[in-house]
Each structure stands twice: as structure tokens, then as C-alpha cells.
Amino acid sequence: MSSEKQLSLFEWSNNDDSLVSTPNSDLEFNLIPTDVKIPIPSGVYKTMEQITFHCNQCRRCELGENRTNAVIGRGNPEAEIMVIGEAPGQNEDEQGLPFVGKSGQLLDKILQSVELSSDRHVYISNAIRCRPPENRTPTLKEVGACKPYLLEQIRLVNPKIILLTGATAVKALTGDKRGITKIRGQWIEWEGRLCMPIFHPAYLLRNPSREPGKPKWLMWQDIQAVKQKLEELQSDSNSFDF
Ligand code: URA
Numbered sequence: 001m002s003s004e005k006q007l008s009l010f011e012w013s014n015n016d017d018s019l020v021s022t023p024n025s026d027l028e029f030n031l032i033p034t035d036v037k038i039p040i041p042s043g044v045y046k047t048m049e050q051i052t053f054h055c056n057q058c059r060r061c062e063l064g065e066n067r068t069n070a071v072i073g074r075g076n077p078e079a080e081i082m083v084i085g086e087a088p089g090q091n092e093d094e095q096g097l098p099f100v101g102k103s104g105q106l107l108d109k110i111l112q113s114v115e116l117s118s119d120r121h122v123y124i125s126n127a128i129r130c131r132p133p134e135n136r137t138p139t140l141k142e143v144g145a146c147k148p149y150l151l152e153q154i155r156l157v158n159p160k161i162i163l164l165t166g167a168t169a170v171k172a173l174t175g176d177k178r179g180i181t182k183i184r185g186q187w188i189e190w191e192g193r194l195c196m197p198i199f200h201p202a203y204l205l206r207n208p209s210r211e212p213g214k215p216k217w218l219m220w221q222d223i224q225a226v227k228q229k230l231e232e233l234q235s236d237s238n239s240f241d242f
Contacts, residue, residue: 048156
């Protein structure tokens, strides 16, 4: 199929509202851009349901061949905080939802420790949407192929704060290749948004000590800083300037 024909899929955003009214309306499987060289322009998706529908047919990388479900996101799609993890694991692949295994339970507890609920205050996604075999780290190619979906999700959620769990998430979004122990807890700005690199919950599961200076203790410092920043941003947006 020609690139033009595949690209024409994305004309729906501007011209043909009949095609965006339902996620699975008139899209033909062979119009999904299978070729990773074909860009997905910003602004094509109007809803998460469209992204979900599309990702479940995506073949922009080879991970699509073995997935049970593409894993898009969970939580509040209008949340002020977005969490970006690495990649779905087995539970996530089976349920089609991110962070539903042990790491997810710990992530929910971390959020709850500062009264953030993963249903109400946070939207959770990953750098990539399909499970890599044996849960290996996603390749650069896979991350690149999936990035347009991630960027569209960020655009739709429009979070004030993005939490990047682990070095893979940091590198996938910002390109920063530094190790997570170097950069965790430091605010970085990406495309005008505030991002905080934090440890991946799986790392905390392997390092359960709560002693000062240990990863769990550092996470507690980081999540409190996130809550404080959120409150500052909320009070800024409530103030008036006359
Ligand atoms: N680890 C991740 O990074 N993402 C998930 O969805 C689950 C575990």
C-alpha cells in the first residue's frame, strides 16, 4: 500500500467527522499505518478510545505480533498528573491496563501516601503499548515506533506534572540518557511541562528497606515534592492578579 493511502487515515482529524464519531467506525485495517516511517501527526486523535482502537491493530513494530491487548492507559484522562512507566508486563498484556501487577499495586500505594488516587487524580500510561518478550527493556526502535501514541496521550490528558518512572521512561520522553539515581527527584522541563523522574516501583520491590537514603525513603521524598508542587500550581491557578 502506498504511503499516501496510509497517511490518508489521518485526514479524519480535520475533514471527515463521520470517521471520528466512533473509534471503530469506518477504519479499515489496511489503512492503519504499518510503516514506522509514516508519521502520525499531532492532533489526529480526538479520544483515548480512538488511540486504543488504533493501537490494537498497530504493526508499527514487531511487538504487535504477540500482544493479547495493547495497553493504553488507566485512571482519569483529565488528570493533572500523568505517570509514564516503561512497558506492559504479563498482567498488563492480559488485562489491557497498565500497572495492574505488583508494581502497579505499589505505585497505587505510593500515590495514596500523599492522598492521590490513581482513579481520580492520576492518568497512568507507559513508554510503549505492547509487552516485550520476557519483559525485556524496549528497544529504541520500539520506543520510537510507539512515541506518537504517547505524545497524543499527553496532548489529550494535558497534565500539569508528568512522573517518569525509571530511566527508560525518562529516555523515551526526553532523550535524557542519565541513570535514574542521578536524576530522580529533580524537576525537568519538557515541552513546557514539569516532569519528575522517579524510581520504578519494580526497583523498590527489589529494594524494600525504608531506611533514610534508601530507594523507598527517596521515593517518599520525591512523591511529597510532587504533591507540594501540585498544590502550588493549583493555588497559582486560583489566584488573581489585580
Ligand atoms: N511496569 C511498567 O513499567 N509498566 C506497567 O504497565 C507495568 C509494569
